[in-house]
Amino acid sequence: MAVKKAQMMPTFIYEGIDRKGAKLKGELPARNMALAKVTLRKQGITIKTIRQKKKNILEGLMKKKVSTLDITIFTRQLATMMKAGVPLVQSFEIVAEGLENPAMREVVLGIKGEVEGGNTFAGALRKYPQHFDNLFCSLVESGEQSGALETMLDRVAIYKEKSELLKQKIKKAMKYPATVIVVALIVTIILMVKVVPVFEELFSSFGADLPAFTKMVVNMSQWTQKYWFVLIIVVGFAIAAFLEAKKRSKKFRDLLDKAALRAPIFGDLVYKAIIARYSRTLATTFAAGVPLIDALESTAGATNNVVYEEAVMKIREDVATGQQLQFAMRVTDKFPSMAVQMVAIGEESGALDAMLDKVATHYENEVDNAVDGLTSMMEPLIMAVLGILVGGLVVAMYLPIFQMGSVV
Numbered sequence: 199m200a201v202k203k204a205q206m207m208p209t210f211i212y213e214g215i216d217r218k219g220a221k222l223k224g225e226l227p228a229r230n231m232a233l234a235k236v237t238l239r240k241q242g243i244t245i246k247t248i249r250q251k252k253k254n255i256l257e258g259l260m261k262k263k264v265s266t267l268d269i270t271i272f273t274r275q276l277a278t279m280m281k282a283g284v285p286l287v288q289s290f291e292i293v294a295e296g297l298e299n300p301a302m303r304e305v306v307l308g309i310k311g312e313v314e315g316g317n318t319f320a321g322a323l324r325k326y327p328q329h330f331d332n333l334f335c336s337l338v339e340s341g342e343q344s345g346a347l348e349t350m351l352d353r354v355a356i357y358k359e360k361s362e363l364l365k366q367k368i369k370k371a372m373k374y375p376a377t378v379i380v381v382a383l384i385v386t387i388i389l390m391v392k393v394v395p396v397f398e399e400l401f402s403s404f405g406a407d408l409p410a411f412t413k414m415v416v417n418m419s420q421w422t423q424k425y426w427f428v429l430i431i432v433v434g435f436a437i438a439a440f441l442e443a444k445k446r447s448k449k450f451r452d453l454l455d456k457a458a459l460r461a462p463i464f465g466d467l468v469y470k471a472i473i474a475r476y477s478r479t480l481a482t483t484f485a486a487g488v489p490l491i492d493a494l495e496s497t498a499g500a501t502n503n504v505v506y507e508e509a510v511m512k513i514r515e516d517v518a519t520g521q522q523l524q525f526a527m528r529v530t531d532k533f534p535s536m537a538v539q540m541v542a543i544g545e546e547s548g549a550l551d552a553m554l555d556k557v558a559t560h561y562e563n564e565v566d567n568a569v570d571g572l573t574s575m576m577e578p579l580i581m582a583v584l585g586i587l588v589g590g591l592v593v594a595m596y597l598p599i600f601q602m603g604s605v606v
Contacts, residue, residue, distance in 0.1 A: 209304070210234040212248040216241075225251065227308040228315075237314045264329050266365070268302040270358040277355040280348035287314055305329060318342055333483065333496040334358075340486045350486060357482040361475065364562055368471055371464065371569045378580045382587055387422065389591050394419035397595045408598050415594040452504040459505060463575075467568045472506050473537060474561035481554035491518050506532060523550070536560070 210231065213223040222243060228234035231250065238245055272293060279289035290310035297303045305326055312322035320339035323330040334354060341350025398416050401408055408416070422429065443450045458468045479500040483493035491514055498510035509530040516526035524542040527533045537557045544553030 209251040210248055211251050212238060212243075212245060214238065214243040214245045214247075216243055225307070226311060227304055228311050233311070233315055237311050240314055264299065264302045264305060266358075267362060268297070268299050269329055270355070270362045272297070272302065272306060273351065273358050274355040277348065277351035280351055286319065286347075319347070331499075333479065333500060336488065336492075336496065337483065337486050340488060344487060353482055353486060357478060360478055360558070360562065364471055364474055364478075364565060367565050367569045368467070371467055371572050374573060375576050375580060378584070382584050385584075386587050386591070387426075389588070390419045390422040391426065394591070394595065395423065401598055409594075412594045412597050415591060455504040459503070463572065467565060467572065468503070470561050470564045470568060472501050472503050473534065474558050474565060476501050476506065476510065476533075477537065477554045477558035477561065481551045481558055484554065485551035490523065509533075 208230075209225050209227050211223075211225055212234070213221070216222055226234050226237060228237060231248065234248065235245060238248075275293045275296065276289055279292055280286065284292065287310060290306055290313070294303050294306040294310070297306065308325070309319075309322040312325060313319055318339070319342055320335050323335045323338060337350055337354050337357075338347070341347040344350070394415060398419065401412070401416070444454065459465050461468070476497055479497045480493055483496055484490060488496070494510055494514040494517065498507045498514070501507050501510060509532040512530055513523070513526040516529065517523055522542075522545055524538055524545055527538050527541060540553045540557045541550065544550035547553075
């Protein structure tokens with residue numbers, strides 16, 4: 199229900215006069231007309247006219263969604279404003295004016311309206327759970343309660359920037375081979391539909407049996423020409439079924455998480471990324487003054503993998519019974535010895551957050567190196583695959599001509 203309310207918050211168009219007598223007009227997201235009027239009066243605006251903005255269905259469909267990058271930029275800009283001594287409400291206005299995404303601007307103005315209406319910053323963020331997770335809200339709440347909101351926002355901004363950078367590195371590693379494979383398939387289909395039929399007509403005039411390899415390619419070409427629409431439907435249905443199963447079935451998502459860790463090439467990259475996320479999240483929450491048990495609960499969800507989510511929740515149970523974090527991590531047998539040793543040093547020296555931060559930095563660098571290495575390794579492998587696909591088709595088409603030349 200909270201998600202629905204946040205998404206359906208109306209916008210009001212107003213005209214009025216400020217304290218200096220200057221005419222003003224603008225837009226303000228608010229739950230209702232009464233709250234919008236109260237918010238404007240608190241800002242010292244005398245309202246002349248105010249009305250609810252009508253929703254444009256086409257505009258709503260074409261509106262750009264709020265991305266995690268938008269949230270990261272918003273957090274960093276807000277942290278910078280508050281560090282410079284700009285009041286929170288004014289910071290919202292300045293940040294909103296500089297945002298290019300209208301959807302994100304609407305969210306920021308909605309948060310501003312909530313804060314002006316008397317809600318806390320963390321409470322306002324919780325009105326938008328689809329954009330601000332529980333970890334984000336908890337850290338902001340901790341900053342508000344301790345009176346160090348600007349410092350906490352800076353920590354949250356660093357955490358979001360590191361997380362986004364890590365995500366981009368993973369996407370980079372996955373995107374390159376996927377793009378090349380799609381291009382290879384498109385080229386193969388074009389050759390099958392347009393090029394092979396030309397050679398097929400030429401071969402029919404030979405009056406001799408074709409080599410087995412050529413026959414296979416010609417038969418594949420004939421099938422592709424005849425049933426290309428079936429191929430498109432099957433591929434489309436398979437993609438849709440995969441996405442739907444991933445969305446609806448927890449068992450299927452869990453299976454994918456386990457498979458990702460066992461993948462022959464990408465498994466090590468996924469493993470290092472999870473360790474980096476675990477360390478970075480735990481370091482940020484613990485440094486913010488969040489109790490270790492609560493911090494572990496937030497960290498479990500941030501791992502984005504069911505295997506490590508279960509492992510972290512088991513660690514939380516062990517820590518709750520009085521065990522040290524290093525022992526609980528070692529028992530799970532899911533964490534590298536280097537990470538466990540660094541946590542042990544952090545616990546002994548009383549600098550757990552600093553040690554976890556070093557672990558996170560190390561594994562983020564490992565992910566960066568792994569992505570570069572993977573890209574270098576994939577390039578010749580992809581060229582070989584392309585060579586086999588395209589070269590195989592070329593050889594199949596010219597094989598009868600070579601045989602005919604040898605007979606002559």
